Amino acid sequence: DELVSQIAAGEVVERPASVVRELTDNALDAGATQVTVRLLAGGVRLISVEDDGSGIPREELPIALRRHATSKIGSLQDLESVGTMGFRGEALAAIGSVAELTLLSRCAGQASAFALDARSGELRPAARAIGTSVEVKELFFSTPARRKFLKSDATELAHCIEAVRRHALARPDVGFAIWHEGRLVEQWRPATREQRLADVLGDELIDQGVAVEYSAGPIRVSGRAGIPDLARARADHQFAYVNGRYVRDKVITHAARSAYEDVLHGQRQPVYALYVEIDPARVDVNVHPTKIEVRFRDSREVHQAVRHAVEYALAAPRA
Ligand code: ADP
Ligand code: MG
Incomplete structure (x- = not known):
């Protein structure tokens, strides 16, 4: 034993x-x-x-x-x-x-x-x-x-x-x-989400970033996407959450990268913190002992939602 x-x-x-x-x-x-x-x-x-x-x-x-x-x-x-x-x-x-x-x-x-x-x-x-x-x-x-x-x-x-x-x-x-x-x-210290993002990730996401806010059916995507210079960006600043749980997920990563390609033509390193909220019945969190991977019932709907969410954010006119 x-x-x-x-x-x-x-x-x-x-x-x-x-x-x-x-x-x-x-x-x-x-x-x-x-x-x-x-x-x-x-x-x-x-x-x-x-x-x-x-x-x-x-x-x-x-x-x-x-x-x-x-x-x-x-x-x-x-x-x-x-x-x-x-x-x-x-x-x-x-x-x-x-x-x-x-x-x-x-x-x-x-x-x-x-x-x-x-x-x-x-x-x-x-x-x-x-x-x-x-x-x-x-x-x-x-x-x-x-x-x-x-x-x-x-x-x-x-x-x-x-x-x-x-x-x-x-x-x-x-x-x-x-x-x-x-x-x-x-x-x-305890803070609002915007403030916490700034405290943890700094100006990469804040000064040179845009808010993400998007809903489609049972899925909501929010957070922040950065648009830093390729040279300055840190590749490890890609955080994705599903119902409050940190995940490493190919569907989300691919969708976000596609949006950066579409809007910024690969001239900016994807840097983001994305929060996906989805009906818990549409996602299985019990697929890996460390719970870092999830399985979506319909990965296409998640891919589309994340891609659109990031595209809209990046394409919005910036001050
Ligand atoms: P799990 O989190 O999957 O339930 P763990 O082995 O991590 O299993 O913890 C076993 C149990 O110990 C938990 O279900 C909880 O009841 C208790 N426990 C562990 N850590 C804490 C904590 N920091 N505060 C209160 N209860 C705790
Ligand atoms: Mg535990």
């Missing part, structure tokens, strides 16, 4: 950034308004994610660590319309099988917090305000082969920051902070 869980962990936990992504998902699912990420050595030595969400009741702490234990969906029908980031109940179990994991949580109505050490199973009273902290130490300590695949601390840190950035663009109403080796490296 140890082996089975380590194999399953490989699909969810590839590097520190995977852990940051999963723990931040959980914090947001718990209704956090502030998420603080602390890292040592690019996250390899320590990842701590602290939130002010609802917390986990004492008696549920051991359950949270179990495989396929989720408090978020109760039936197959829920899976059709899942509104939370998590729903597979895999992340904590997977992380706990490849690192030292401690859960520290306090929920409303509880006089104190409780800490659970995943390895020993020891549960003890602790101190903290309402919310949850998850501490993950020495990632892949017992699987040196996997640890060898990790890159330099600087590279792993960059991936961790990127993971938080993706969440920050999805949830401008939530504050985020990232600390590395005791230094504050990024901080995004």
Whole structure:
């Protein structure tokens, strides 16, 4: 069973950034308004994610660590319309099988917090305000082969920051902070979406960008498209969200690129943050363990909507 869980962990936990992504998902699912990420050595030595969400009741702490234990969906029908980031109940179990994991949580109505050490199973009273902290130490300590695949601390840190950035663009109403080796490296305060886009992506999308706003049938596409010089543009500034979930999706990428080709004839690098909202019944989010890929029931309607949305935005007269 140890082996089975380590194999399953490989699909969810590839590097520190995977852990940051999963723990931040959980914090947001718990209704956090502030998420603080602390890292040592690019996250390899320590990842701590602290939130002010609802917390986990004492008696549920051991359950949270179990495989396929989720408090978020109760039936197959829920899976059709899942509104939370998590729903597979895999992340904590997977992380706990490849690192030292401690859960520290306090929920409303509880006089104190409780800490659970995943390895020993020891549960003890602790101190903290309402919310949850998850501490993950020495990632892949017992699987040196996997640890060898990790890159330099600087590279792993960059991936961790990127993971938080993706969440920050999805949830401008939530504050985020990232600390590395005791230094504050990024901080995004709660803001409007426009302001968050400016804070996270800077003038590439704001000074030289246009608003995207388009609806067609069951699909709404909004956000911002940049039109920077090819030389200045950063190719990695392409963010796509489906119902609030960051995705890497060929349909959306292709549609956006086609629009840039049509309107700007390939003279500008596509740079965008696009938010697609669609009837949840028309998209399947349970196709990949990391939930970064989705499958649309009708990819043509999504392609058309995104393409038109970006075309209209780019073609609109600019001041
Ligand atoms: P999933 O998110 O798919 O449900 P996880 O393994 O990520 O599975 O988490 C297991 C369970 O632990 C969650 O369903 C939730 O009940 C609880 N949990 C994890 N992290 C938090 C958190 N930060 N705040 C509140 N509850 C949490
Ligand atoms: Mg989760």
